[in-house]
Amino acid sequence: MRFTKMEGLGNDFIVVEGPLEPSTGDIQLMCDRRRGIGADGILVVSRVDAAHVRMEYWNADGSPAEMCGNGLRCVALFSATRGLTDGREFVVETAVGPRQVELGDDAVTVELGPVSVAGELSKVEGTALRRVDVGNPHAVVQVEDPSFVSVEETGARIERAAGVNVEFMAIRSADLIELRVWERGVGETLACGTGAAAAVGAARAAGLVGSDTTVRLPGGELDVHLKDGIAWITGPARIVYEGEWHG
Numbered sequence: 001m002r003f004t005k006m007e008g009l010g011n012d013f014i015v016v017e018g019p020l021e022p023s024t025g026d027i028q029l030m031c032d033r034r035r036g037i038g039a040d041g042i043l044v045v046s047r048v049d050a051a052h053v054r055m056e057y058w059n060a061d062g063s064p065a066e067m068c069g070n071g072l073r074c075v076a077l078f079s080a081t082r083g084l085t086d087g088r089e090f091v092v093e094t095a096v097g098p099r100q101v102e103l104g105d106d107a108v109t110v111e112l113g114p115v116s117v118a119g120e121l122s123k124v125e126g127t128a129l130r131r132v133d134v135g136n137p138h139a140v141v142q143v144e145d146p147s148f149v150s151v152e153e154t155g156a157r158i159e160r161a162a163g164v165n166v167e168f169m170a171i172r173s174a175d176l177i178e179l180r181v182w183e184r185g186v187g188e189t190l191a192c193g194t195g196a197a198a199a200v201g202a203a204r205a206a207g208l209v210g211s212d213t214t215v216r217l218p219g220g221e222l223d224v225h226l227k228d229g230i231a232w233i234t235g236p237a238r239i240v241y242e243g244e245w246h247g
Contacts, residue, residue, distance in 0.1 A: 003030075045084065
């Protein structure tokens with residue numbers, strides 16, 4: 001099976017042209033960083049017509065995910081370079097509905113969709129957090145410095161209790177957030193597009209940032225724009241290499 005290894009801010013994926021529905025075991029083996037190719041997840045991209053492609057995504061543990069922001073940017077680049085669509089602006093069909101994408105010279109801009117922020121803080125496993133939905137579920141925890149947070153311990157505990165992705169957010173200015181993310185079904189990743197949008201949504205609801213915010217993640221910076229409750233993100237996507245899987 002031919003595959004393309006891609007990454008966006010260090011969030012890395014195995015991308016395959018569909019139709020294909022890999023088994024849980026195949027996904028786990030392919031994503032294994034010692035015995036497989038190694039990735040945070042698998043993306044299957046299928047042509048619909050000249051202006052549409054379909055995206056399906058599975059986490060490294062084999063569980064399906066509703067949305068992936070960095071993955072969506074990689075899907076956009078993959079589709080354009082493979083000739084699956086015409087032009088540099090088109091629609092990607094996802095599990096949570098159609099999403100607009102646009103390829104620029106140095107970055108890819110994608111629509112993540114509505115950001116729904118809970119009005120009240122809640123507590124999970126003794127940690128105060130704000131629930132946010134970006135097509136997939138998030139819990140945003142505000143901290144003084146993400147560098148000193150035990151992301152693996154606290155993130156895993158909250159994920160087990162609430163089934164969410166967990167963001168640890170520090171507000172650095174009215175247009176800059178520092179963030180680390182524990183992704184459901186994966187663990188801590190270098191970047192998370194929906195997590196960045198969730199953090200901006202939570203911070204915006206609290207009056208701490210504006211509608212245009214840079215999110216600084218371990219893998220690099222992502223620009224998040226909120227307009228009429230819809231999140232757009234702009235950042236890099238890159239093809240790393242192509243290969244043949246013989247698993």
